Amino acid sequence: MTAAAPLLSVRDLRMTFPGRRGHSAPVRAVDGVSFDLAAGETLGLVGESGCGKSTTGRAIVRLLEPTAGSVVYDGRDISRLRQRALKPLRQELQMVFQDPHSSLNPRWTAARIIADPLLAQGRAAAGARRRAAELMELVGLLPQHLDRYPHEFSGGQAQRIGIARALATGPRLIVADEPVSALDVSVQAQIVNLMERLQRELGPAFLFIAHDLSVVKRVCDRVAVMYLGRIVEVGAKERVYAAPAHPYTRALLSAVPLPDPAAERVRERITLLGDPPNPAAPPPGCTFHPRCPKAREICRAEAPLLRIAAPGEARQVACHFPESSG
Numbered sequence: 001m002t003a004a005a006p007l008l009s010v011r012d013l014r015m016t017f018p019g020r021r022g023h024s025a026p027v028r029a030v031d032g033v034s035f036d037l038a039a040g041e042t043l044g045l046v047g048e049s050g051c052g053k054s055t056t057g058r059a060i061v062r063l064l065e066p067t068a069g070s071v072v073y074d075g076r077d078i079s080r081l082r083q084r085a086l087k088p089l090r091q092e093l094q095m096v097f098q099d100p101h102s103s104l105n106p107r108w109t110a111a112r113i114i115a116d117p118l119l120a121q122g123r124a125a126a127g128a129r130r131r132a133a134e135l136m137e138l139v140g141l142l143p144q145h146l147d148r149y150p151h152e153f154s155g156g157q158a159q160r161i162g163i164a165r166a167l168a169t170g171p172r173l174i175v176a177d178e179p180v181s182a183l184d185v186s187v188q189a190q191i192v193n194l195m196e197r198l199q200r201e202l203g204p205a206f207l208f209i210a211h212d213l214s215v216v217k218r219v220c221d222r223v224a225v226m227y228l229g230r231i232v233e234v235g236a237k238e239r240v241y242a243a244p245a246h247p248y249t250r251a252l253l254s255a256v257p258l259p260d261p262a263a264e265r266v267r268e269r270i271t272l273l274g275d276p277p278n279p280a281a282p283p284p285g286c287t288f289h290p291r292c293p294k295a296r297e298i299c300r301a302e303a304p305l306l307r308i309a310a311p312g313e314a315r316q317v318a319c320h321f322p323e324s325s326g
């Protein structure tokens with residue numbers, strides 16, 4: 001039996017932005033990212049602000065053209081396609097943005113926002129409006145509110161509109177870029193639950209971006225942790241959360257409060273030293289070494305490769321001294 005080819009296969013993706021005013025060094029926002037995503041699978045992509053998550057997501061759905069590397073979607077490298085060739089793919093690759101109020105056109109009604117991708121596909125206006133009403137219901141909004149404007153909805157409701165728009169064309173892959181980070185904590189769980197339900201019912205693959213491991217814990221099948229433009233650990237959710245192998249993953253997890261009060265009292269807390277380094281001047285060797293509690297001499301000199309952590313494990317780690325996974 002051969003394993004089915006992944007829906008998405010990202011290989012050595014790089015995105016370099018020119019330095020400001022042409023003087024400073026170029027910014028290596030994404031510096032060699034590789035991963036696969038199966039049809040219907042949810043991968044959580046997690047890391048501190050500025051580590052390159054959004055740039056990765058935008059390069060995959062081709063809102064950006066990557067500097068190097070490949071993005072193979074459904075068997076075809078789309079990383080160099082021109083706008084015209086990308087057009088038919090737009091309905092299959094959708095994005096949900098962080099701040100719904102700034103990503104939805106304030107002068108358009110909910111009906112127009114949600115129907116827009118359908119109209120762009122050539123769907124007739126009446127049919128597109130009917131579909132928009134169905135999508136409103138699907139995401140938990142009242143179809144009677146189709147003719148309201150984004151500012152008439154709360155943040156959580158506006159994000160539901162953003163999700164309805166992303167679903168309109170029946171996409172096979174949705175990149176959700178911190179879809180709950182801009183929302184009140186009280187509504188974050190509702191939106192995460194909605195996305196989990198939609199994933200189950202409609203079956204698109206999700207790349208779910210968050211800066212915090214707690215947000216993606218419920219929704220993802222696998223999780224990838226990014227640091228300074230690279231993936232430092234990736235594997236099945238159960239493994240990564242229960243036995244993180246990379247010191248950075250351990251530190252991120254130690255910041256997540258535990259629901260059980262007894263466990264919470266004895267929770268290990270690792271405080272990272274200093275700020276994330278500047279991607280225009282990354283430290284030599286392992287780029288995490290200035291902040292790593294386990295750093296040794298070799299870490300300053302040699303960059304660790306992302307590789308299988310232990311025999312028989314699918315989880316990969318980029319560290320010279322990964323935590324042994326007992």
Ligand SMILES: Nc1ncnc2c1ncn2[C@@H]1O[C@H](COP(=O)(O)OP(=O)(O)O)[C@@H](O)[C@H]1O
Pocket residue numbers: 017018027028029047048049050051052053054055056279
């Ligand atoms: N258009 C751009 N021009 C120049 N630098 C950029 C641009 N977009 C992002 N960057 C830089 O690339 C790095 C990664 O950014 P981003 O992908 O937005 O990170 P994240 O989403 O993880 O917060 C940051 O240092 C950011 O300042």
Ligand code: SF4
Pocket residue numbers: 246247248286287288289290292293294295296299304318319320321322
């Ligand atoms: S390679 Fe060294 S510095 Fe980097 S994470 Fe591992 S132990 Fe820390």
Ligand SMILES: [Mg+2]
Pocket residue numbers: 050053054055177178
């Ligand atoms: Mg971002």
